[in-house]
Amino acid sequence: MPNSNLNPQDSKDLLACHECDSLYRLPSLEGRTLARCERCGSVLARGDANSIDNTLAYTLAALVFFTIANAYPILGLRVAGQEQFYTLLSGATALAKFDLLAVGIVVFLTTIFFPLLIMIGLLYVLIPLRTGRVPRYFIPIFKFTLALLPWGMVGVYMLGVLVAIVKLADLATVVPGWGLYALFSLLLVTVAAAATLNPRVIWQTSDILSSGQKDSLFDNNSKDNAQYISKPESL
């Protein structure tokens, strides 16, 4: 049953489930409301209250913790009077010493380079959007940042550090460094940033700004169109 009332002009509030392709017209989502697909149960969209502000704040915090985590040693090992420290970077370069350059590069990319690029990309996009303008090269840079998201693996790395601590406990005394606390904090704010990041809202914001309807943005009092609907209206 092809729908005659679908025209490209009003397709901005249409949403297709990316897991089962069901088509929906999305109601405005209040607060932290989730819209789930009726058919397959995947999350279609989340409420958009302050999403840009939150992601921006967590990303700024992440950048601070990232700097500390890289500047100070993560762990030290004390055995028979000798002390051995390692930093995030030396974890990646150590593999290169043993002819495993490829693995070293993967570790460097997923734990240092990609997380850094993701943070820079988000700040580059979100700060101008928050102040009401669309940054230069918004589309390619935001697309690139979104594509990198799954390849930042700070959380997995943190689990690796914890396993290493327990594993080495019987071999020598393990000394936690400042980098370890920073890494753990980085993990927390990264998770928070990822949880609040709402690409749908960011695309919409840039759409609205580009079309010059700036006034309708960041106006938290305009709640007339808010409906407490957690289930989207199917077409």
Place this chain on the structure above:
Amino acid sequence: MSINSKKVQVISARKAGMASCHVCHLVVSLESIKQNNICTRCHSPIHSRKVDSISRTWALVVTAIILYIPANLYPIMTLTKLGQGEPNTIISGVMHLIHSGMWPLALIVFVASIIVPVGKLLVLMYLLMTVQNRSYNHPKDRTTLYRILELFGHWSMVDVFLVSILVALVDLGFIATIEPGVGVLYFGAVVITTLFASRAFDPRLIWDVIDDDLG
């Protein structure tokens, strides 16, 4: 058959002559982008379904299975303590942890290095085969399985990170050193290949069979 009884009235974007952009999720009508097939908002190429999803996923799954063999045969690291070397493969590393009583640790490494990658490959093969057989059964559960894959796949990297940390940290000359083995190269390749494999699969194919038959 199960889907009809639940009376879920939905129409797929494809049936409505529309497609959602893979990158920005804008829904565009295929008619309006006939000339160049790119998204009107973010200029990414628009495809109703991921291109060659089934054959690309199969290729990556088979690659991962082949790589998983050397990943388990070669040692991932060698601990040399007071001059005595002790190479460890993934499995002997887990056994070693069990023998020294570190159960929780053994469980983490076992789940991340064996259960997750093997389970991921089995689930992907199951999804591929059910789609190819045009199965009607449990589409919602199969979609959930896929969602779980996407959520946990990258945790297998923990073993690769662990080796990199231990190698950098345990470099104490004669007392103890840890050297990485070539097994970690193959294992890392397995993890990355399975990550690409699960991204190559398109869960909408599970539902296309049902949509097609509803007419």
